[in-house]
Amino acid sequence: MSEPLDDGEREGTTQRLPVLDKGGGPEPSAAVPDHDPPSAPPDGGAGRPGRPGRFWSARRVPAAIVALLLLGAAGVFLYDIASVRAGRPGMQWRRTLADQLAQRPLDDSRVLLGAGVTAALGLWLIALAATPGLRDVLPMRRTHPDVRAGLHRGAAALVLRDRAMEVAGVQSVRVRMRRTRCDVQVTSHFRDLDDVRADLDLVLTEAVGGLGLGRSPRLSVRVRRPGRKG
Structure with missing residues (x-):
């Protein structure tokens, strides 16, 4: 029965302990490779976690609608046959x-309309099958290959808004969080606008890094006076 791994091996590091002989002096280990083995990543030794991907939506409602339509059409044609x-x-x-299909030409308006509707429906189904969906969930960094986490865009925007409100001179904050970009509009009622913007850039950059997102969005900060646009 193998012994459990110690903390050093669990973190992916190798510890070589000297073997003591009867005289108490250190004796080198018997089988020592010529080259050190490559160290494992600090994520539990299970391999590189990889780039975090987006979460896929189940899309139960569109799938159920398509299944019911196909089932009904198949039942009608089966009954007719x-x-x-x-x-x-x-x-x-x-x-x-x-x-009607045998008599009408291909450039007839009804035939073109039906073909257009069918093609649009097919493209919509292909888009649903090929895109992940769940655009409101931002994937977070994977520190372990078996664990995935996501952060809702509304929650991320709320965290950034609270951090921006802590900066002196900020009266109101509006945050629009996207997958690749974060737009922050700030209204400042005192202090110089350049000083407020510099503090906001520092605070929000640190806050975005603290969210733990797999792909940090680009930060865009705009500061204005009350009653002014832009």
């Missing part, structure tokens, strides 16, 4: 639709 195989005439709407 079974009716024709049983010697009964097909549904009137299907025969009318087949005749």
